[in-house]
Amino acid sequence: MKKILFALVSTAAAVTGVAHAQTSPLQNVYVGVGVVAQDYKDNVNNATSGDNNNGSKAGGKVFVGYNIDKNWAVEGGYTDFGSRSYNYTASGVPSRIDTGSHSFYVAGKGTLPVTQDVSVYGKLGAARVHDGVYGTGAAAGFTETDPSETTVYAAVGAAYAINQKVSLTTEFEHYGKAPQFGRSKGGVSVNAIYNF
Numbered sequence: 001m002k003k004i005l006f007a008l009v010s011t012a013a014a015v016t017g018v019a020h021a022q023t024s025p026l027q028n029v030y031v032g033v034g035v036v037a038q039d040y041k042d043n044v045n046n047a048t049s050g051d052n053n054n055g056s057k058a059g060g061k062v063f064v065g066y067n068i069d070k071n072w073a074v075e076g077g078y079t080d081f082g083s084r085s086y087n088y089t090a091s092g093v094p095s096r097i098d099t100g101s102h103s104f105y106v107a108g109k110g111t112l113p114v115t116q117d118v119s120v121y122g123k124l125g126a127a128r129v130h131d132g133v134y135g136t137g138a139a140a141g142f143t144e145t146d147p148s149e150t151t152v153y154a155a156v157g158a159a160y161a162i163n164q165k166v167s168l169t170t171e172f173e174h175y176g177k178a179p180q181f182g183r184s185k186g187g188v189s190v191n192a193i194y195n196f
Contacts, residue, residue: 026196028067034191036061036079036173039184042086042097044139049088057082061189065109073109075123078102079175081183083132088139095137101183103129103175105153117161121171127153131179142181151176159193167193 036059043054063077083100107125114120128150135142157171169191178185 028196030065030067030073030193030195032061032063032065032077032169032191032193034061034063034169034189035059036081036187036189038081038187040084040099041178041184042084042099042181044086044088044090044095044097047088047090047095049086057084057183059187061191063191067195070113071111073111074106075109075125076104076106078104079173081187086181090138093138095135095139097139097142097181098132098134099179099181099183100132101130101179103127103153105175107153107155111159119159119161121157121159121169123153123155123157123171125153127151127175129175131183133179133181144179147179149176165195167195169193 037056038059039054039056041054059080059082061077061079063075065073065075067073079102081101081103083098086097086099088095088097105125105127107123109121109123111119111121128148130148131144132147133142133144153173153175155171155173157169159167159169161167169189171189171191172186173189174186175183176185
């Protein structure tokens with residue numbers, strides 16, 4: 001009887017261990033999607049235009065993270081800030097500036113629970129930002145020949161857990177210095193996260 005009981009306990013332990021091993025690779029992983037809102041500016045001296053050279057624009061982001069524990073995580077993502085065009089005339093010459101930006105980032109994330117469902121967090125890391133600027137006419141001199149750089153990425157935000165799997169966040173993100181034309185250096189994002 002002891003041998004049978006031992007065999008049953010051993011089998012149950014082995015099955016539980018295999019099941020845990022099968023679920024553990026994604027157990028601490030989360031994925032998310034979001035919308036990013038940023039200001040833009042296309043200020044050109046002595047330009048006349050009917051176009052609006054300042055305003056706001058929405059872009060998108062996707063990201064994935066790994067929770068080391070309940071307070072610390074690592075995260076990486078891609079943000080597309082969108083693109084826009086600005087048409088103007090300078091000294092009688094029709095001109096145009098096209099801008100477009102995107103970024104890859106990786107960061108450490110620290111989270112502080114406030115209540116059972118609400119938490120605040122901060123992220124710090126590095127981003128590879130591409131700020132494309134293409135000019136024609138009098139704006140040809142504004143074209144960036146090497147528009148990519150590595151810079152500091154930082155964010156602060158708050159999260160609300162709808163349930164154990166799904167949460168919503170809002171955060172302010174900083175993507176290094178702003179280019180001469182196009183996006184601002186920071187933006188606000190609203191995100192949905194799914195925890196495996």
